[in-house]
Amino acid sequence: MHPVLLTVGLAASALLPAAYVHAVKGGPRHVWLRLRLVMVMSVSALLLITASIGVVDKMSLALAAPALAGVYLVLNYHFERRSVNRLLYGLKGRVHSVTLLSSPVPAAFTVAMTGRVYATTELYRRLEPEEAAAIVAHEIGHLEALHPIPPPLFVTVIAIMASILAAGIIDLLGQGLASLVLVAVVLLMAGIAWVVFNWAWEHLADLYALDAAGAWSISALYRITGARPEEPRLLSVYLDAVKCLRPRGGRGVTVLVNPHPRPGYRLYLLEKIAWQGEGRGSAL
Numbered sequence: 436m437h438p439v440l441l442t443v444g445l446a447a448s449a450l451l452p453a454a455y456v457h458a459v460k461g462g463p464r465h466v467w468l469r470l471r472l473v474m475v476m477s478v479s480a481l482l483l484i485t486a487s488i489g490v491v492d493k494m495s496l497a498l499a500a501p502a503l504a505g506v507y508l509v510l511n512y513h514f515e516r517r518s519v520n521r522l523l524y525g526l527k528g529r530v531h532s533v534t535l536l537s538s539p540v541p542a543a544f545t546v547a548m549t550g551r552v553y554a555t556t557e558l559y560r561r562l563e564p565e566e567a568a569a570i571v572a573h574e575i576g577h578l579e580a581l582h583p584i585p586p587p588l589f590v591t592v593i594a595i596m597a598s599i600l601a602a603g604i605i606d607l608l609g610q611g612l613a614s615l616v617l618v619a620v621v622l623l624m625a626g627i628a629w630v631v632f633n634w635a636w637e638h639l640a641d642l643y644a645l646d647a648a649g650a651w652s653i654s655a656l657y658r659i660t661g662a663r664p665e666e667p668r669l670l671s672v673y674l675d676a677v678k679c680l681r682p683r684g685g686r687g688v689t690v691l692v693n694p695h696p697r698p699g700y701r702l703y704l705l706e707k708i709a710w711q712g713e714g715r716g717s718a719l
């Protein structure tokens with residue numbers, strides 16, 4: 436264990452919700468840059484924590500590549516079997532392919548591991564075509580927000596980091612009560628870093644959708660969430676970050692993998708950028 440690295444990593448994680456509030460509440464200029472900075476800070480905090488207590492287990496590293504390849508193939512097979520069509524969207528000068536899935540649940544999602552975007556037939560039934568397209572643009576925005584890192588490479592790096600951190604935590608578990616407290620703190624702070632990373636990622640996807648699909652992206656979000664714009668407050672944001680960590684069943688599994696910020700915060704930022712007109716296009 437490296438105590439200095441660990442202290443810096445945990446302190447950086449503790450600051451992340453505040454950095455998120457700063458990024459969302461700041462002026463429209465450079466909003467994209469601020470959100471990306473929050474993402475970089477989150478991954479850096481995770482890297483520091485991993486570097487300080489992680490254990491490189493040769494066996495798990497050797498198994499990582501085949502395991503990831505397996506997940507890739509299973510995901511591809513699972514979704515391609517339910518695919519009923521392929522839609523092409525021209526967004527911001529590029530053509531993106533979206534796989535249409537037959538499903539009674541209105542949904543759209545991105546599988547960063549495969550770099551693919553999916554939307555369900557029910558989504559198109561429930562929403563105006565322009566709103567459904569705006570939702571799809573949001574999903575494509577998730578992939579674009581990682582640029583220039585290819586999404587599958589990003590997922591691979593995060594998965595390897597998580598396995599090194601997990602091996603370190605398992606190692607600590609057998610070392611008495613004090614180390615149990617340390618494990619709890621590490622899990623909490625690493626969790627918060629992951630949550631805040633995903634929040635910033637979500638807002639960047641929203642901004643991409645706003646740029647590509649205009650006000651439809653806002654009306655789709657209003658319609659789907661039923662929320663109203665809400666200015667983020669520091670204490671609520673810290674509480675939300677912790678709440679996002681609690682395990683939930685059913686569809687919550689997806690939420691745990693990609694925790695979302697409050698819909699009100701997303702609408703707050705979208706409305707601000709849409710009305711003040713800056714932060715669009717130039718940065719993306």
Ligand SMILES: [Zn+2]
Pocket residue numbers: 573574577637640
């Ligand atoms: Zn999203």
